[in-house]
Amino acid sequence: MNGPLLEVADLNVIYKTYEGTVAAVNGVEFSLEAGRTLGLVGESGAGKTTTALSIMGLVPSPPGIITSGSVNFAGKNLLSLSEKEMKKIRGNHISMIFQDPMTSLNPVVTVGVQISEALVAHQNLSEAEAEKKAMEMLEKVQIPGQRYREYPHEFSGGMRQRVVIAMALACNPGLIIADEPTTALDVTIQAQVLELMRSLKEEFSTAMIMITHDLGVVGEVCDHVAVMYAGRIVETGSLEQIFGNARHPYTLGLFRCIPDIEEETSKIRPIEGLMPDPLDLPSGCPFHPRCPQCMDVCRTIVPGVTDDGGHKVMCHLYGKGGAAHA
Amino acid sequence: MPDLIKVENLVKYFPVAAGNVHAVDDVSFAIKEGETLGLVGESGCGKSTTGRLLIRLIEATSGRILYRGRDIASADKKTLHDMRKEMQIIFQDPFSSLDPRKSIGETIGKPLEIFGMGSKREREEMVDALMEKVGLSPRLFYKYPHELDGGRRQRVGIARALSLSPSFIVCDEPVSALDVSIQAQILNLLQELQETMKLTYLFVSHDLSVVKHISNRIAVMYLGKIVESSPSLELFSNTLHPYSQALLAAVPIPKLDRKRERFILSGGVPSPINPPSGCRFHTRCPWKMDICSREEPPLTDRGGGHFVACHKVK
Numbered sequence: 001m002n003g004p005l006l007e008v009a010d011l012n013v014i015y016k017t018y019e020g021t022v023a024a025v026n027g028v029e030f031s032l033e034a035g036r037t038l039g040l041v042g043e044s045g046a047g048k049t050t051t052a053l054s055i056m057g058l059v060p061s062p063p064g065i066i067t068s069g070s071v072n073f074a075g076k077n078l079l080s081l082s083e084k085e086m087k088k089i090r091g092n093h094i095s096m097i098f099q100d101p102m103t104s105l106n107p108v109v110t111v112g113v114q115i116s117e118a119l120v121a122h123q124n125l126s127e128a129e130a131e132k133k134a135m136e137m138l139e140k141v142q143i144p145g146q147r148y149r150e151y152p153h154e155f156s157g158g159m160r161q162r163v164v165i166a167m168a169l170a171c172n173p174g175l176i177i178a179d180e181p182t183t184a185l186d187v188t189i190q191a192q193v194l195e196l197m198r199s200l201k202e203e204f205s206t207a208m209i210m211i212t213h214d215l216g217v218v219g220e221v222c223d224h225v226a227v228m229y230a231g232r233i234v235e236t237g238s239l240e241q242i243f244g245n246a247r248h249p250y251t252l253g254l255f256r257c258i259p260d261i262e263e264e265t266s267k268i269r270p271i272e273g274l275m276p277d278p279l280d281l282p283s284g285c286p287f288h289p290r291c292p293q294c295m296d297v298c299r300t301i302v303p304g305v306t307d308d309g310g311h312k313v314m315c316h317l318y319g320k321g322g323a324a325h326a
Numbered sequence: 327m328p329d330l331i332k333v334e335n336l337v338k339y340f341p342v343a344a345g346n347v348h349a350v351d352d353v354s355f356a357i358k359e360g361e362t363l364g365l366v367g368e369s370g371c372g373k374s375t376t377g378r379l380l381i382r383l384i385e386a387t388s389g390r391i392l393y394r395g396r397d398i399a400s401a402d403k404k405t406l407h408d409m410r411k412e413m414q415i416i417f418q419d420p421f422s423s424l425d426p427r428k429s430i431g432e433t434i435g436k437p438l439e440i441f442g443m444g445s446k447r448e449r450e451e452m453v454d455a456l457m458e459k460v461g462l463s464p465r466l467f468y469k470y471p472h473e474l475d476g477g478r479r480q481r482v483g484i485a486r487a488l489s490l491s492p493s494f495i496v497c498d499e500p501v502s503a504l505d506v507s508i509q510a511q512i513l514n515l516l517q518e519l520q521e522t523m524k525l526t527y528l529f530v531s532h533d534l535s536v537v538k539h540i541s542n543r544i545a546v547m548y549l550g551k552i553v554e555s556s557p558s559l560e561l562f563s564n565t566l567h568p569y570s571q572a573l574l575a576a577v578p579i580p581k582l583d584r585k586r587e588r589f590i591l592s593g594g595v596p597s598p599i600n601p602p603s604g605c606r607f608h609t610r611c612p613w614k615m616d617i618c619s620r621e622e623p624p625l626t627d628r629g630g631g632h633f634v635a636c637h638k639v640k
Contacts, residue, residue, distance in 0.1 A: 043505035156594045186368035186532065188591045191576035195590055213506065216578030243582045257510030259539035261577060264559055266539050270510035274475060 004031035005174055005207050006055070011069035013050050013059060013231075022278045024050040026231040028069075032224070034174065037201065037208040039222035039239075041215060041254070045275055047231040048211045052177045054079075055209075056096055057086040074174060092122035095168040099180040101160035105152040111163045112138070112148030118170050137166040141196060158189035162196065172204055179211045194220050215254060219243060227251045230276050230286035237311035247313045249291045285316065293317060329356040329392075330494060330526045331380065336389035338375055345599045349375040351550035353389075354625075357543075359493070362520065362527040364541030364558070366534055366573070370598060371547040373530045377496040380528060381413040382406060393494070411441060414487035418499035420479030424471040430457075430482050431467035437489045456485040460515060477508035481515070488519065494526045501536060513540060534577050538562060543631075546570045549598055549606040552625060556632035566634040569607050605637065613638045 013025040025047045032038050040048045053059045055071050057078060071078040073094065078086065090096075095118075098104040106114060115137055116130035125133065135145035141162035143155075152160055161181060168176050181197070182190040198221055201208055210222055218225055219239070226236040227250065235248035246252050253271040260266040273290040276282050282289050288298040297316050305312050306319035313319070336353045339346040350372040357363045365373045378384045380391055382398055391398040398409060417423035424433055435453045443449065454464055460481040471479055480500060487495055497516065501509040517540065519525060531537050537544055538558055545555035546567065554567040565571045575589035591610050596602055602609050608618040617637050625635040 043507060158594055186595075187534075187576040188368060188572055189594065190578070191590050192592075194578070214578065215580035219580045219582070220578045240582060243580065254506060255580065257507050258580065259513070259535040261535040261538055261562070261574075261579060262581070266535075268510045268513060268539065270514060271507035272511075274477065274508070275505070 005034040005074060006032040006209075007070075007072040008051070008055065009070050009072070011051065011054055011071065012067045013047075013054055014065050014067055015063040016065065017063055017279075020279045023281055024064075024231055024278065025054065026281075028228075028231070028233055030226050030233060030236060032175070032207050032209065034207050035201075035205040036224060037210055037222045038224045038226060039218035040209055040211045040226050040228060041213065041218055042228035043213055043275060045230075045278055046228040048228055049179055050231075051228070052096070052179055052209065052211055055177065056090060056094060057081070057083075058090075058096075088122070091118045091173075092171045093173050094175045094177065095171070095173045097161075097164050097168050097176060097178040097181045100184050101157065101164050102152065104164055105160060107152055110149050110151055111155070112150075115163070115167050115170050118167060122171050134166075134170065137170050138163070140169070140200065141166045156189075158185055158193060161185060161193055165193075165197065165200070169200060169204060169206070173206060175207045175209070176201075177209045177211070180213070181210075182217060183212070183214070190217075197221060215243075215258065227254070230278070230281055232286060232314060233312075234287065234314045235312065241309075241311040245311070247311070247318060248287075248315050249293050249317070250287050253290075253292075285314075327358040327360055330359040330394060331528070332356040332390075332392040333376075333380065334390040334392070336376065336379060336391065337387045338372075338379055338384065339387045342599065348550045348598050348601050350379065350386075351601070353547075353550070353552055355545055355552065355555060357494075357526055357528060359526055360520075360524050361542040362529050362540055364537035364544040365528060365530045365547060366532065366537050366544060367547035368532060368573075368595060370549075370595060372550040372598075373532075373547050374498050376547070377415070377498050377528055377530045381410070381415055381494075381496055383415070411490045412492050413494045413496070414490065414492040415496040415498060416480075416483050416487050416500045419503050420476050420483055421471070421503075423483055424479060426471055429468050429470055430462070430474070433471075433482060434485045434489055437486060441490060443490075452489070453485075456489055459488065459519070460485045461511075475508075476504050477511060480504060480508075480512055484512075484515065484519070488523070491523070492525070494528075497527055497529045499531055500529075502531065502533065509536075516540065534574060546573065549595060549601050551606055551635065552633075553607065553636070554632075554634045555625070556634075557630070560630065560632055564632070566628065566632070566639045567607075567636050568611050568613055568638070605635070 009029050011025055011028040015022040015024055028051055042048050054066055112134050115134035119125045119130040119133050135148050138145050143159060143162055182193050223239050225239055225242040226233045229250050235251045256269045257271060259268050271290055276286060284300045285298045285303050288294045295316060303314050303316045304319050305314050334354050336350055338350040340349055367373045379386050386399050431453050434456055435449050438449045438452055457464055462481050501512050529540055541558045544558050544561045545552045548569050554570045565574055572589050572591045593610050596609055604619045604621050605623050608614050623635045623637045625633045627633050
């Protein structure tokens, strides 16, 4: 296959609420090659989850409206597909792992049936075949196959998340979107789950979008990073580019406000101020009210994107001119 | 500095249908005046219960809690009421720990009212001063919690805890619910306040980087027991207990080219209703020996105030 597996271009999503219009995603663009992992990083309200839901065709509507953009997956624009066509893609070619395994599993259905459901629906397997495959999938996530007939409450948090991973991988999708998959887990369990995801990703050569607020998790599993702020990707590049040579003041700020566990004394420098109100985003660069290097131009003009060998930054410090007046 | 808090053989069992949950099981430690003890561990290890026991929000099953040499655990209602002025708590969730029907000013001023400090006007002035101290704009006085974001709500919780000028504050995961950029603001605020007001903290958290940043000493808990405790830096440069090592190795670090040893524990934490015999960690321990399932290792000093409870560590 030529070109990237997934290409998102000029994606704009709004939520119409009675208080006004929330600009959740504003011109997001990125692409992902088959088998690679992109970390989508940002704080609450940055637009990470809305971006993911747009790819899956799951933006709740109302109030959500995808006002423009395209999501090309394996040569098809997913945004132009009907709900019926999307159903064939979801769970089959693209699947999603949610943050809280207790709410994403059905408490009254055995885990085995929940895994085989996707196989019966998408892969034309008989129930007996699906059961056999589901047991294999359980073994893949290091859960004994004979636990097929148990219910979610009989598993610990880490095991439940592994069941969800087994479900997501069952149809061998080209892309998995994992939305904060380890945030609800304890660190030692998080380490187990991340290790498992890493090895399964290799084995199945699945591409992955890892949504997280934790730069540490990104460093563990991702090879590309996109940093989101106020609905925009403000910086993106390879893991080496972002971790080794972060350029956007927001990205730099994020790194500086995490205490360094490997240093004797760590200084943390918080990013001043608060996340902007999504109902009333700042003019110009959305980060300018909190930016330590804010210039006059930042207040009025949305910065363009500067591309340096795939390392893209949306900041006036690095480029000439702006993309649009806001 | 003398010990402000000293805990001896603290035990808390919660009776449930299936037996007793061994939430805190024979824990002893001390916190020096003006210092911070970090209490780390994973869900269910008993760290939050320990914090609550210390200020008697829940009653201990047994054990002694000495505050400036006086036993809190056996204090009567009147004495306890007076001691509460000295000891406060900041909770994890700034959403559920504030009364939604009280304005910010009322919430912060409530402890002052309860203890009959000053006139209404004087109290309002004190509240204004407290709000300024924690970085809240005075115009928020008449606002309600739902009008504030998480970081500001946590500042309200801090101002309330400071209102009676306590000496000791239990910080129960005070930054876990906050975004990283806000988390850093609150951590810095807590450190500034500690310096200016000579506060002593028990800082309960699951996040090792945060605990290391803020603590003078750290105690690691597993299934109701302290398995290792030491001066903060020593714990990271010379980690002795295998559980502490696993915990440390499991922290994802946002850096390139980390030389890290893979040290991933298998399985999950056993039930606290029926904790394993001997060393409670033996079911997951990579160094397990015969003795570990039979005998509980005592928490012993390996020099320099570095305590560890492990049969293998010599």
